[in-house]
Amino acid sequence: DVKVTQSSRYLVKRTGEKVFLECVQDMDHENMFWYRQDPGLGLRLIYFSYDVKMKEKGDIPEGYSVSREKKERFSLILESASTNQTSMYLCASSFPDSLKFGQGTRLTVV
Amino acid sequence: RKEVEQDPGPFNVPEGATVAFNCTYSNSASQSFFWYRQDCRKEPKLLMSVYSSGNEDGRFTAQLNRASQYISLLIRDSKLSDSATYLCVVPSRGGGFKTIFGAGTRLFVKA
16 A cells, blocks of 8 residues: 655654654655644645655745655754644645645644 | 635534535636545545546545536435545645645534
C-alpha cells in the first residue's frame, strides 16, 4: 500500500523552539503539501512543493518555512514556535490532483 | 464569497436513511472536484472524484451542477460506519496545484 508517513503523531514543544516536522512519501509524487487543520477553519495550506528544491507559499505561510532536498521528503519548519501554532499538521502528496495524506502530527506549543 | 462553503451540520440520521450534502464554490473555471472523508482524529481520505456531471460508487453519488456552482454528495442506505466528516475540495481560484478545502459536514448515523 502506498504511504505518506509523518515522523511523529504527537509533539509537545516550548514557545520559541525551532520545530521540524518530517514527511516522507513512497509514491514518487512530484507534488507535496503541508496543511494545518483547526476546528471550524478546516484545512489551510501552509506551503507546497512541485519539485525538488521548489516551493510555493500557501495561504498561511507566516512563521513557517519548508525544505525539499529529495523528492520523497518534505519538511515543515517552525522557526520559533508560538502557542498559536498549536494545531494538527497534515502532509500530503499528489499525482496528478487527488491528495494522499499522512496520519497527521498533533503539535502542542506550551 | 468564500471559495468553497459547506453546511457544517451536524446531520443526524437513522441507519438506512438517505442523506445529501451540498458544497458551493466560487471559481467558475473549476474542472475537478473531490469529496474526502475524515474520521475523528484521522487524516482525510479520498472518497470520490468528480470531473464531469457526476460519479457513482455503490451507495455514494456525487453530482456537479456547474450552472449553480455546487457539488453534492448523496449517501443511500446509511450505515453506522458512514459517521464521519465529509470535506468538499475544489481547485483554488489562483490555479496551479492549490486546492481549497471546505470546513466539512459532520454526519452521525444512529442505530
